[in-house]
Amino acid sequence: MHKHRFILGTLSLLLFLGCGNLELATINSQPSNNTISYTSNPRSIENSTLNISEAKISEADEPLNIILLIGDGMGLSQVSASHYYGTGPSNFDRFNTIGLIKTSASSDLVTDSAASATAYSAGVQTYNGAIGVTKDSIAAKTIVEYAIEKGLSTGLIATSSLMHATPGSFYAHSKSRQFYEEIATFMPDSGVDFFAGGGQLFCAPRTDGRNIYDELKAKNYEVTLDSLPSVISNKKQAIILAPDGMPRMLDGRGDFLARATKLALKKLATNKKGFFLMVEGSQIDWGGHSNEAPYLITELIDFEKTIGVALDFAKSNKNTLVIVTADHETGGFTLSAEDGNYNVIEPRFSTKSHSATMVPVFSKGPGEKNFAGIYQNTSLFKKMMQALKLK
Ligand SMILES: [Zn+2]
Helix, strand or coil, rough: CCHHHHHHHHHHHHHHHHHHHHHHHHHHHCCHHHHHHHHHHHHHHHHHHHHHHHHHHHHHHHCEEEEEECCCCHHHHHHHHHHHHHCCCCHHHCCCCCEEEECCCCCCCCCHHHHHHHHHHHHHCCCCCCCCCCCCCCCCCCCCCHHEEEEEEEEEEEEECCCCCCCHHHHHEEEECHHHHHCCCCHHHHHHCCCEEEEEHHHHHHHHCCCHHHHHHHEEEEEEEECCCCCCCCCEEEEECCCCCCCCCCHHCCHHHHHHHHHHHHHCCCCCCCEEEEEEECCCHHHCCCCCCCHHHHHHHHHHHHHHHHHHHHHCCCCCCEEEEEECCEEECEEECCEEEEEEEEECCCCECCCCCCEEEEECCCHHHHHHHHEEEHHHHHHHHHHCCCC
């Protein structure tokens, strides 16, 4: 019996090692053209197309509104942290339809937030650092621009600056995520009805002497720089509350993200034609980069509570589709057992950068089933465009 178990164990260990070595050998054997062979691999492209054509949407499955919540750097371990460190049931548990997203950029196997957000916002696989542009640096029309063209309302909320990679990719077009001032110049003419986040440093004073606040006001925006208003305005709203990113949860940001989301929903829901709202929990990623579990987990819980706001809205507004996903995983974060003690979780990191692991996507509402499966990040754009009948 004992011997039998040993043999079985050895066999499976050999099989495991064999597979592992095979994969390693494949990857290591071609380090120089790794990127080329990967991106030119037709399988990932075919799969994306297949998923889209398969995603036939019936009338009943068409939502009027989409709320897209992006947890920056939020892999499955980050999501799992909501079960172990959250207070009360996790809002992630309210979803029944779940999928996985492949995140590689055109330039790199491991994506950054700019390339991934551009895949979501404009449906193009592009290079790391690209803000709403193709891999040839040509402006790619975003879902926000399509939505505005069709008369829908739009909103963008982040706990980073509004010029940061994820929110920036939804309303701006820039060759580089580093060009914060250039990204800010897209705000006044964007037509976005509701902005909330940080980024005063890039509005005024600026190196080119322009004043983005004045330009926003000239385009019928109410500009708020001190605290989140409690009521909506008849004008479009640009709420810019911090010099750069918003404060960390650990430094007392409070429930900014949940309240901003509530306020945006109140405003956008007045449009009978529907709306598109993107909400980013930006700093889950920053906790991952700095390998600080308390930073990561407090940001994750804040984001998870905001998901509850979106789901509650969708509960009373049945024509609303809620999608929650991440742009990539950050930190190689794991909830490992403390050495020798399986009853104690010790969060650990394997990198200060991003990882190439797939990220989960959760969907709830009309057409939610079309967001299940495994697909490339660019397909999320196409699925959302189909759902809102924008293309
Ligand atoms: Zn990052």
